Amino acid sequence: KAGVTQTPRYLIKTRGQQVTLSCSPISGHRSVSWYQQTPGQGLQFLFEYFSETQRNKGNFPGRFSGRQFSNSRSEMNVSTLELGDSALYLCASSLGGAGTDTQYFGPGTRLTVL
Amino acid sequence: EDQVTQSPEALRLQEGESSSLNCSYTVSGLRGLFWYRQDPGKGPEFLFTLYSAGEEKEKERLKATLTKKESFLHITAPKPEDSATYLCAVRTNRDDKIIFGKGTRLHILP
Numbered sequence: 569k570a571g572v573t574q575t576p577r578y579l580i581k582t583r584g585q586q587v588t589l590s591c592s593p594i595s596g597h598r599s600v601s602w603y604q605q606t607p608g609q610g611l612q613f614l615f616e617y618f619s620e621t622q623r624n625k626g627n628f629p630g631r632f633s634g635r636q637f638s639n640s641r642s643e644m645n646v647s648t649l650e651l652g653d654s655a656l657y658l659c660a661s662s663l664g665g666a667g668t669d670t671q672y673f674g675p676g677t678r679l680t681v682l
Numbered sequence: 683e684d685q686v687t688q689s690p691e692a693l694r695l696q697e698g699e700s701s702s703l704n705c706s707y708t709v710s711g712l713r714g715l716f717w718y719r720q721d722p723g724k725g726p727e728f729l730f731t732l733y734s735a736g737e738e739k740e741k742e743r744l745k746a747t748l749t750k751k752e753s754f755l756h757i758t759a760p761k762p763e764d765s766a767t768y769l770c771a772v773r774t775n776r777d778d779k780i781i782f783g784k785g786t787r788l789h790i791l792p
Contacts, residue, residue, distance in 0.1 A: 572725070610785060660725075670728055671716070673725035673728075
């Protein structure tokens with residue numbers, strides 16, 4: 569069974585630009601969560617989608633948004649990029665049926681903002 | 683406020699030297715506690731899920747245990763390939779969010 573895939577793997581942008589990251593979950597998984605990982609803050613929860621609806625949201629500004637499609641694939645968008653947005657963005661998928669579902673992570677997208 | 687704290691931040695062991703990593707949590711209600719391993723430049727790799735106090739799970743040289751306040755990841759006779767960052771996370775009853783600890787960087791010397 570294929571794992572979680574994320575594209576692109578690496579991205580370089582400049583301040584003020586916007587970026588869209590993509591995540592394809594494990595086949596059969598209906599929940600997709602997004603995380604930001606930085607050396608100082610560790611892994612921080614961005615949002616979770618289940619059946620095309622945002623089910624949960626972390627404490628990030630409105631510049632961070634996401635969506636999920638009917639095939640469970642998800643995209644995350646960051647507008648008006650800031651230097652502090654440089655991070656590893658991780659996507660995780662789970663079956664989504666219950667709050668105790670185990671999440672399986674993709675390899676991440678390394679975003680560098682110059 | 684819900685919190686997850688991992689200790690130590692970093693740990694260096696000789697090959698074969700057993701030890702334990704700690705994950706203490708303060709949450710309004712625990713739905714599940716998760717352990718992951720993360721290698722540099724990669725996404726976290728799932729290890730264990732624990733749901734209730736007293737539960738234990740094992741996989742090769744790793745054993746995870748859970749109490750009402752903390753979880754331990756015991757590593758027995760580690761090998762250099764066990765070197766990685768080990769992350770602990772909890773899903774809370776209050777808002778169903780997942781909170782990660784900052785991790786323990788484990789380095790096993792040959």
